[in-house]
Amino acid sequence: MRTVIYPGSFDPLTNGHLDLIHRAAKLFDRVIVAIAENESKHPLFSLAERRALAARVVAPMRNVEVDTFAGLLVDYVNQRSGQAIIRGLRAVSDFEFEFQLALMNRKLDERIETIFMMPKDTYTFLSSRIVKEIARLGGDVSCFVSPPVARALVKKLAKAAT
Numbered sequence: 001m002r003t004v005i006y007p008g009s010f011d012p013l014t015n016g017h018l019d020l021i022h023r024a025a026k027l028f029d030r031v032i033v034a035i036a037e038n039e040s041k042h043p044l045f046s047l048a049e050r051r052a053l054a055a056r057v058v059a060p061m062r063n064v065e066v067d068t069f070a071g072l073l074v075d076y077v078n079q080r081s082g083q084a085i086i087r088g089l090r091a092v093s094d095f096e097f098e099f100q101l102a103l104m105n106r107k108l109d110e111r112i113e114t115i116f117m118m119p120k121d122t123y124t125f126l127s128s129r130i131v132k133e134i135a136r137l138g139g140d141v142s143c144f145v146s147p148p149v150a151r152a153l154v155k156k157l158a159k160a161a162t
Contacts, residue, residue, distance in 0.1 A: 002030070002083055003028060003030040004024055005032050005034050005082045007035075007069070007087075009041055009043060011045055012053060012132070013033075013057055014126050014128055014149075015123055015143075021058060024086050031064045032080055034073075035051055035067070036068075036073075044156060054066045085112060085114045
């Protein structure tokens, strides 16, 4: 079984992320959306909330599952019997950082491949940070995220405002 890991903070999962997940699901037998426990980024949603939201959104895809992890990505990939890591590249500015990560992961475990995927052009501008900022300012994010994520953003930000 060919397994790929798609790691990230997914705070929140955007339509750009979903585009890559859908495309990876066509290429691999199993896709694991691995949500990183990275509190240094000060996420809006807790790890449990991000996992639950992502699981709800990818539920229709039979070969996609959602998990969380902490520690080294290559260790997690090995624990889950993965062969590859998917990383999204939206713009040239993403490439240098992602390239460094891929080389470091290869140095840590040369058996694990990193595959770079570009989202559809309609999502190249999209990031979780921008989506959260638009939502914080009262903008409509329904074209950037799935309906469950849009509702969760509104609810979370309303709660934070009180």
